[in-house]
Amino acid sequence: MRPRVLLHVCCGPCSVYPVRVLLEQGYEVMGLFYNPNIQPLQEYLLRREAAEMAAGELGIRIIFQDRDAEPRFFLRQVVFREDNRCFLCQQMRLERTRSVALRGGFAFFATTLMFSRIQPFEQIQMLGKSLETGKCTFLDQDFRTGWHQGNEQSRAMGLYRQNYCGCIYSEFERFRGKLGPSDEQ
Numbered sequence: 693m694r695p696r697v698l699l700h701v702c703c704g705p706c707s708v709y710p711v712r713v714l715l716e717q718g719y720e721v722m723g724l725f726y727n728p729n730i731q732p733l734q735e736y737l738l739r740r741e742a743a744e745m746a747a748g749e750l751g752i753r754i755i756f757q758d759r760d761a762e763p764r765f766f767l768r769q770v771v772f773r774e775d776n777r778c779f780l781c782q783q784m785r786l787e788r789t790r791s792v793a794l795r796g797g798f799a800f801f802a803t804t805l806m807f808s809r810i811q812p813f814e815q816i817q818m819l820g821k822s823l824e825t826g827k828c829t830f831l832d833q834d835f836r837t838g839w840h841q842g843n844e845q846s847r848a849m850g851l852y853r854q855n856y857c858g859c860i861y862s863e864f865e866r867f868r869g870k871l872g873p874s875d876e877q
C-alpha cells in the first residue's frame with residue numbers, strides 16, 4: 693500500500709509541481725484547500741476553482757474546508773498582531789492540515805507553500821516540523837527546485853494566477869502605489 697500524504701493546497705498553480713513529485717515518489721496524495729486568509733470572497737472562489745481544476749488535471753482528490761472563509765475568522769486571528777500575521781497565517785493552515793491528516797489516518801502531511809519562492813521557506817519548514825506527531829510526519833521537501841517547471845505547467849493548464857498573496861493586507865501592499873502621493877505632511 694502506498695504511503696498517504698495530505699497536501700495542503702494554497703492555490704492551483706503552486707500545487708502542480710509538488711503533486712507531480714509526490715506521485716512520482718510513490719505517495720498517494722490527497723489535497724486539502726483550507727485558506728481562510730484569502731479575501732475577498734470573489735478572489736477566494738477564483739483560487740478555489742483553480743485548485744479544483746489542478747486536482748482534476750493531476751488526478752488527485754481534493755477536499756475543501758470553506759466554513760472559515762468568512763472574513764472575520766481570519767481577521768480575528770491577526771488583528772492587532774499584523775506584524776506577525778504571516779506566521780499566524782501559516783500556522784493556522786498547517787495546524788488544520790495536521791489535524792485533518794490525523795483524523796484521516798494519513799501518515800504524512802505537507803504544504804504547497806514550500807513550492808513558493810515568495811513564502812519564507814525556513815519558517816514554514818520549522819512550523820511543519822514542530823507540528824509533527826508520532827503518527828503523522830511532516831514531509832519536509834523543498835519544492836522550490838521546480839519553480840519554473842511548475843509555473844510553466846500551470847500556465848499550460850490555464851489555471852488562474854493570483855497577483856497578491858491572499859489577505860487584504862497583502863492586496864493593499866501590492867497595489868498601494870496606485871494611490872498616488874500621500875496627502876500627509
Ligand code: SF4
Pocket residue numbers: 729730777778779781782857858859860861862
Ligand atoms: S501576506 Fe500572505 S502569508 Fe502573510 S498573512 Fe497575508 S495571506 Fe497570509
